[in-house]
Amino acid sequence: MAGGFVAASGAxxxxxxxxxxxxxxxxxxxxxxxxxxxxxxxxAEKTADxxxxxxxxxxxxxxxxxxxxxxxxSFEAEQASKTKRLAAWMKERKPGFSQPDQQLSEGAWTVMxxxxxxTGLLSWTRAPRRTPAEPGAQRYTASPEEMANTVxxxxxxxxxxxxxxxxxxxxxxxxxxxxxxxxxxxxxxxFDDVDVPAVTDTKFVIPRKMKWVVAIAIPMDLDLLSRTxxxxxxxxxxxxxxxxxxxxxxxxxxxxxxxYEAIPCVNDTAQSIPFAIDAGIGELSRLNKLVTxxxxxxxxxxxxxxxxxxxxxxxxxxGLVEFCKTCKKCAEAxxxxxxxxxNEPSFKTKGPWNNPGHKTWFEDSYKCxxxxxxxxxxxxxxxxxCPYTKGDQAWMHExxxxxxxxxxxxxxxxxxxxxxxxxxxxxxxxxxxxKHSSSGRxx
Amino acid sequence: xxxxxxxxTITIRKRPWWFWALAGLWILVEVLLLQTALASADEGEVRxxxxxxxxAAILAAVGAMVxxxxxxxxxxxxxxxxxxxxxxSA
Numbered sequence: 001m002a003g004g005f006v007a008a009s010g011a012x013x014x015x016x017x018x019x020x021x022x023x024x025x026x027x028x029x030x031x032x033x034x035x036x037x038x039x040x041x042x043x044a045e046k047t048a049d050x051x052x053x054x055x056x057x058x059x060x061x062x063x064x065x066x067x068x069x070x071x072x073x074s075f076e077a078e079q080a081s082k083t084k085r086l087a088a089w090m091k092e093r094k095p096g097f098s099q100p101d102q103q104l105s106e107g108a109w110t111v112m113x114x115x116x117x118x119t120g121l122l123s124w125t126r127a128p129r130r131t132p133a134e135p136g137a138q139r140y141t142a143s144p145e146e147m148a149n150t151v152x153x154x155x156x157x158x159x160x161x162x163x164x165x166x167x168x169x170x171x172x173x174x175x176x177x178x179x180x181x182x183x184x185x186x187x188x189x190x191f192d193d194v195d196v197p198a199v200t201d202t203k204f205v206i207p208r209k210m211k212w213v214v215a216i217a218i219p220m221d222l223d224l225l226s227r228t229x230x231x232x233x234x235x236x237x238x239x240x241x242x243x244x245x246x247x248x249x250x251x252x253x254x255x256x257x258x259x260y261e262a263i264p265c266v267n268d269t270a271q272s273i274p275f276a277i278d279a280g281i282g283e284l285s286r287l288n289k290l291v292t293x294x295x296x297x298x299x300x301x302x303x304x305x306x307x308x309x310x311x312x313x314x315x316x317x318x319g320l321v322e323f324c325k326t327c328k329k330c331a332e333a334x335x336x337x338x339x340x341x342x343n344e345p346s347f348k349t350k351g352p353w354n355n356p357g358h359k360t361w362f363e364d365s366y367k368c369x370x371x372x373x374x375x376x377x378x379x380x381x382x383x384x385x386c387p388y389t390k391g392d393q394a395w396m397h398e399x400x401x402x403x404x405x406x407x408x409x410x411x412x413x414x415x416x417x418x419x420x421x422x423x424x425x426x427x428x429x430x431x432x433x434x435k436h437s438s439s440g441r442x443x
Numbered sequence: 444x445x446x447x448x449x450x451x452t453i454t455i456r457k458r459p460w461w462f463w464a465l466a467g468l469w470i471l472v473e474v475l476l477l478q479t480a481l482a483s484a485d486e487g488e489v490r491x492x493x494x495x496x497x498x499a500a501i502l503a504a505v506g507a508m509v510x511x512x513x514x515x516x517x518x519x520x521x522x523x524x525x526x527x528x529x530x531x532s533a
Contacts, residue, residue, distance in 0.1 A: 396475065
């Protein structure tokens with residue numbers, strides 16, 4: 001009987017693959033049939049107000065805003081209190097905050113922390129060890145479709161799970177790279193008719209000929225993400241970012257080895273989300289972040305700018321915007337109530353951290369970051385609670401996503417089922433260690 | 444026994460087409476629930492696994508009940524001289 005079940009499962013699995021048109025999980029090159037390509041992104045409306053973003057995200061804005069709202073010195077006092085709290089939790093071995101938990105996250109940040117825009121891993125000019133000129137080779141040429149496939153294959157080898165090609169849009173590139181400390185200056189990002197990218201003391205120069213962007217998504221470890229909001233859960237983000245830095249830096253060297261220019265970027269330099277949307281990796285959501293059909297919002301995004309001509313991908317529509325209108329699970333789960341509860345997306349921004357002029361569900365990032373300070377973690381509850389954040393083993397998940405893409409009338413039922421099955425709730429941080437240690441015990 | 448010869452009655456039951464369609468659907472849903480239960484347990488989603496196991500058990504019980512009741516009602520129908528099925532005796 002067990003053998004019969006296994007055989008039936010295997011047969012049904014193959015049949016399911018035939019029906020959906022996809023390979024297993026998110027590693028397949030071919031995407032499921034229910035992910036439709038469209039000519040314009042689902043939330044594409046822009047007004048004349050839409051301009052290049054300053055580059056001052058919440059990490060740059062929080063301190064001055066905190067001082068403005070709660071008085072001079074309030075940020076420093078909050079930081080001191082947070083440090084003391086984290087030390088106390090570490091000492092009392094609070095689940096998710098113990099020394100191994102915190103250091104697991106620190107270790108996962110290692111690669112990303114050594115990646116700075118324009119230098120080191122993210123160098124804009126580091127040549128491969130053997131350039132095409134050295135063995136007397138010409139610059140590699142092929143049709144745009146073949147080039148796109150070649151670059152995507154390389155990106156996947158370097159552990160990108162979703163890869164798409166988008167046309168360059170200067171409007172998505174930040175105006176500046178914010179300084180990292182008081183001793184530095186903000187550096188302007190400019191486009192110019194030059195042959196090679198350049199990083200000087202005052203600016204980053206992107207050649208105008210770099211008209212293609214390779215957008216990449218790296219899935220986050222769901223087992224870690226489910227332990228959020230704790231430093232243990234933060235390791236999921238940290239690992240994703242470190243992988244991103246590795247992928248884009250390797251891909252940039254690969255592209256340069258073919259005889260072209262490449263600028264690797266993780267979160268820096270430009271907005272990853274709109275490039276990923278244009279490249280067909282996912283749709284914009286109530287989170288005001290990208291949601292992919294395969295991994296939900298539990299991804300880290302990165303990109304490589306290049307002058308290597310490639311065939312561009314198209315945006316996708318898998319019914320997400322309609323689902324987000326009904327669902328609101330992320331907004332309800334958010335501990336700081338930072339996400340929008342509006343039924344419809346709008347142009348109304350919530351603060352200087354938002355870039356005006358496009359339609360979305362804008363969020364209050366100040367409240368979000370304030371919770372990060374209070375919780376001693378980078379939160380991520382919204383990512384974990386999204387109904388699209390699911391593993392790839394249960395067929396039910398794909399069946400629900402596929403149905404939601406064609407029958408938005410069922411979205412409300414799926415939302416109720418998602419709650420009934422307790423998806424998105426925090427998993428016990430202690431159990432991560434017992435699950436992953438060989439003895440089954442902590443320590 | 445008739446004239447010293449053993450007799451046997453063979454009943455050939457022809458089930459209606461919708462019976463097979465329902466049976467197929469039952470198997471499909473049962474496999475889906477069992478797959479969800481096993482996969483959810485593997486993904487660490489305990490409550491989802493529990494609900495799936497319970498649903499699979501209920502569906503199995505319902506299927507078994509329908510099967511046995513149908514079998515008993517058909518036997519009862521034959522002993523009363525009723526029956527939709529062909530039968531032959533040797």
